[in-house]
Amino acid sequence: MNRISYTDLDMVNVPKNLQKIFRRTQNYVKNYFSIAQQNPEKGSIEFSGERYILVRAASMSKEFFDMMALLYKDRGKKEARDLSFNFLFDIAHSIGKADAKSFFSKMKLTDPIEKLSAGPAHFAYTGWASVKIHPLSNPVPDKNFYLIYDHPYSFEAQAWEEKGEKTNFPVCVMNSGYSSGWCEESFGVSLVTAEVECRAKGDRYCRFIMAHPSRLKGCITDYCKKAYIKYDHYKKIDIPEFFKRKRLQDELKDHKVHLEKLIQKRTDKLTKTNQRLEEANIALKVVLKQMEQKEKNDKENFLINIKQSIMPYLQELAQTDISRGQQVLLDQLEKNIDQITSPLIGKLSSKYLNLTPMEIKVATLVKNGVVNKEIAQILTVSLNTITSHRYKIRTKLGLKNKNINLRSYLLSLEE
Numbered sequence: 001m002n003r004i005s006y007t008d009l010d011m012v013n014v015p016k017n018l019q020k021i022f023r024r025t026q027n028y029v030k031n032y033f034s035i036a037q038q039n040p041e042k043g044s045i046e047f048s049g050e051r052y053i054l055v056r057a058a059s060m061s062k063e064f065f066d067m068m069a070l071l072y073k074d075r076g077k078k079e080a081r082d083l084s085f086n087f088l089f090d091i092a093h094s095i096g097k098a099d100a101k102s103f104f105s106k107m108k109l110t111d112p113i114e115k116l117s118a119g120p121a122h123f124a125y126t127g128w129a130s131v132k133i134h135p136l137s138n139p140v141p142d143k144n145f146y147l148i149y150d151h152p153y154s155f156e157a158q159a160w161e162e163k164g165e166k167t168n169f170p171v172c173v174m175n176s177g178y179s180s181g182w183c184e185e186s187f188g189v190s191l192v193t194a195e196v197e198c199r200a201k202g203d204r205y206c207r208f209i210m211a212h213p214s215r216l217k218g219c220i221t222d223y224c225k226k227a228y229i230k231y232d233h234y235k236k237i238d239i240p241e242f243f244k245r246k247r248l249q250d251e252l253k254d255h256k257v258h259l260e261k262l263i264q265k266r267t268d269k270l271t272k273t274n275q276r277l278e279e280a281n282i283a284l285k286v287v288l289k290q291m292e293q294k295e296k297n298d299k300e301n302f303l304i305n306i307k308q309s310i311m312p313y314l315q316e317l318a319q320t321d322i323s324r325g326q327q328v329l330l331d332q333l334e335k336n337i338d339q340i341t342s343p344l345i346g347k348l349s350s351k352y353l354n355l356t357p358m359e360i361k362v363a364t365l366v367k368n369g370v371v372n373k374e375i376a377q378i379l380t381v382s383l384n385t386i387t388s389h390r391y392k393i394r395t396k397l398g399l400k401n402k403n404i405n406l407r408s409y410l411l412s413l414e415e
């Protein structure tokens with residue numbers, strides 16, 4: 001393992017084996033920023049012909065956190081802090097990536113270590129912090145990438161320190177974002193940084209660990225064990241995720257799609273159940289109708305049996321020489337049979353009531369509202385014949401001597 005040994009580079013301390021490369025890129029960056037042109041009339045600042053903007057440091061650190069805390073005071077400190085943290089990390093990470101890309105092209109750099117080496121100098125000249133890379137670092141272009149480094153004079157820690165406010169969480173989130181953005185662009189590997197110790201919360205230095213997103217948590221845990229960092233402090237270390245909000249939005253979207261599918265599935269199921277219920281209902285109606293029909297048929301058969309099997313014999317008996325007493329009994333018998341059958345007759349169709357074919361024709365025409373005279377013409381018989389048929393029909397239907405309209409009665413049989 002390399003022994004910690006820092007160089008006498010102006011603004012960047014790096015392990016010995018990297019010094020040569022760093023010195024070369026640092027000189028390039030130094031020259032780049034020496035050609036400055038401020039042009040307030042035009043409202044522009046340029047270095048080597050590239051336009052820059054100046055931003056007051058505290059407005060992007062402590063004051064930004066304060067403003068968000070005020071804006072989100074109804075949602076609590078934790079949510080306000082997370083939002084500030086994620087926002088600043090994403091912005092700084094994006095700037096770091098873009099600056100790196102632009103610089104690599106200007107310097108015509110292709111080697112990842114050379115690309116990395118330009119970062120700290122650029123970082124220092126643009127006023128973010130100076131950089132001190134620990135020799136335990138392993139900057140390689142794959143998932144094993146590991147960088148442990150300090151940012152002395154971090155603009156973010158200073159903003160808090162100057163307000164005399166000691167935090168209970170690491171504050172140098174833009175430092176984390178920018179450096180991981182630069183290195184990600186240098187090595188072509190996804191990288192994120194967490195600040196494990198921070199001067200703003202009273203630690204000795206602002207120290208960062210950068211690794212692949214899948215490895216970072218493990219690296220932090222290892223470091224905290226070795227550095228005897230208390231669990232209380234360890235659990236307050238924010239592990240950033242570049243554009244976490246996008247992942248959350250995607251998850252939300254996926255969840256929405258999942259819910260919509262679930263609702264559709266349940267709706268389909270309900271529709272099918274409704275269909276089955278409707279079918280069952282129709283089947284039930286058919287069965288009920290059949291039962292009603294059967295009941296009606298049973299009544300009709302009962303009536304027919306009485307009319308055909310009993311009544312003729314009674315009528316024949318009435319023609320014989322019977323005594324007065326027997327006549328009274330016979331009358332009573334007829335009356336009783338009439339009483340039993342009359343409630344059944346009401347709803348029965350005329351064809352079961354012993355109507356002759358001619359009587360059925362007349363009954364049908366009467367039911368259809370044809371007057372006697374017309375019926376007589378249609379059936380080519382006399383009006384008297386029709387009157388006679390009507391009388392017989394009324395008798396057979398049990399309407400004799402009753403104040404019931406024949407047509408209405410025939411219509412009611414159809415219901």
Ligand SMILES: [Zn+2]
Binds near residue numbers: 195205207
């Ligand atoms: Zn810090």
